[in-house]
Amino acid sequence: MRTTQFLLASAALSAIAGCSTISGWFHGAPEAPSAETLAGTLAETAKPALAVTVHDGEFAEIQQFVTPGGVSVWLVSEPSIPIVAVQMAWKAGTASDPAGAEGLSELVTYSMNEGAGDLDSLGFQTAMEDLNMSFSCGAGAEWTSCSVSSLTENAPAAMALVATAFAAPRFDEGPFERFLREEEIGLQTRETNPNYLAWRTIAQSLYPDHPFARETTAESLANLTADMAREHMRTLMTRDRLIVTAVGAVTPEELAPLIDEVAAGLPETSSVAPVAPVDLASVPVARVVVDLPQPQSLVRFIGPGIDRANPDFFPAFVLNYTVGGGGFESRLMKTLRVVKGLTYGISTSLDPNPSMLTWSGGGQTKNESAGEFIAEIKSELIKFVEGGVAEQELADAKAYLTGSYPLGFDSNAKIAGQLMMVRQENLGVDYFDRRNALVTAVTLDDVNRVSKTYLDPARYSFFVVGQPQGME
The missing domain is CATH 3.30.830.10 (Metalloenzyme, LuxS/M16 peptidase-like)
Incomplete structure (x- = not known):
């Protein structure tokens, strides 16, 4: 500096x-x-x-x-x-x-x-x-x-x-x-x-x-x-x-x-009440179905997430790529689309917003296969809990997350947006320099520990919109 x-x-x-x-x-x-x-x-x-x-x-x-x-x-x-x-x-x-x-x-x-x-x-x-x-x-x-x-x-x-x-x-x-x-x-x-x-x-x-x-x-x-x-x-x-x-x-x-x-045209100050954080951890897990006449069912699942200050955050961030954040490289996509043919797409995301920390995901499937779709999602999450991530999966995740990062800086508007994100989340002016090193530092033990803690299907609530069949 x-x-x-x-x-x-x-x-x-x-x-x-x-x-x-x-x-x-x-x-x-x-x-x-x-x-x-x-x-x-x-x-x-x-x-x-x-x-x-x-x-x-x-x-x-x-x-x-x-x-x-x-x-x-x-x-x-x-x-x-x-x-x-x-x-x-x-x-x-x-x-x-x-x-x-x-x-x-x-x-x-x-x-x-x-x-x-x-x-x-x-x-x-x-x-x-x-x-x-x-x-x-x-x-x-x-x-x-x-x-x-x-x-x-x-x-x-x-x-x-x-x-x-x-x-x-x-x-x-x-x-x-x-x-x-x-x-x-x-x-x-x-x-x-x-x-x-x-x-x-x-x-x-x-x-x-x-x-x-x-x-x-x-x-x-x-x-x-x-x-x-x-x-x-x-x-x-x-x-x-x-x-x-x-x-x-x-x-x-x-x-x-x-x-x-x-x-100069703005008032100096005003009073705005702070937003209290949502605590998903205290909410009982449930499966809720919303009836909507359509040939497919939309499935969403959501559970408690991880704050950026938590040492588990970057291991979870890297893990999310392998679970469902990596497109065709993620396990959920490979299993539920490529192998099982149950969906055109499924994804997951990790939201570190302190007001509402979530780890969530979802996709669509035919009404007839909705029950199987949910069962397979839970089965894949259990595999992460019990078996963790393979060395090659971790290497691929880190290579993509670090290699693709500069693409977020290829225009003035994108850079301004990245700067604003860092400011809004109070990550520090040196975040851009530290970010890839934090990803690279994640170990296999880290992601497998996080898998056991955060990917238990019992932590997630499932919501279905459509006219699903085969539900337990």
Whole structure:
């Protein structure tokens, strides 16, 4: 790690602020300043110092700094590609929706690029098209996020447009009504969606009173208003909870004023209740069948997972590849598809989210073979418990998990997403350098110990959506 000092010019802040009238960037107005022009302006007037800590890692050189406005940023400067990708995230999501107003956070994020300031929805979309940029937001259970991507030369104007979206979102009637129509269609189609029905049944069976189990309904949609969305946006998106990652042809001194302009329109803070973790270990195992007239049955199984801080996590991560995370290289796929012909596909995943640690999996099979399908899944899990993993299986898993890892860094947007994941999960700026070594360090004794502890079929609840036959 090394610390360097970059200079921020107050004149740059004035220059950007002077361009924040969005209409000034379009339809014959002067062009947005290029990255070179902005850098030159910054170099002319040396004012406050911006402390930048640089982690020179194997996968990327990550520059960490706090903007003059107080926003924490991780940046990977990549001058060879003239594109800037920015991700923003706040620790608050759909679990914060008031009871009876489920869908409110989704309304907020849906509306963020549907008009702001003097621009209605069409005007905002036209402005983005003129700038050849993208801007969108989304809400998960615990996080709200927005992403921006533009050419470097258009970055000041693009971020100024985003700043207007945060400072003066419109929440006009047209987009609001469109959101409601789309949600109402979703309410209808989800009743025949086996994946959604499986999720609902799992939630209602294992954690029915938890915020993660709540779902949007016709009643909750009817309670929503544009004013509620405007107010809730100020709860979700605040300066004190904002974290930013960015990748592209931009330097800290160029990026900092752009981030501060965006954050300037947000409230300083808000009160959001923390989400209590779901404890699957205390839930009795059960098999639940949801009747759905269709030729196939969807089978899902879910059990308690492992926290990243647990020394068993990386052995379990490697083991999961062999169980069901490795496609045709996984045992469940080889046995249940290739040998038994019971499914086109089956997979497993390990989720280290501290709020809901799970090890889960699933696949589809003909209704007539549903009972056999479940029996074979349990049989394969028992084989892991009793016999563990072979040396070659372990070697193959580690080779794939380490060799494929760089593929997650082949674009600016992917790198920004990887950086954000590390920030959200508090893995440390050196995680990218440590990750492959942690995988390589996993031994056969490690994975076989974890197999015995975590793959016992008795730890898993099974859920079936369809009209299964041959069930015990």
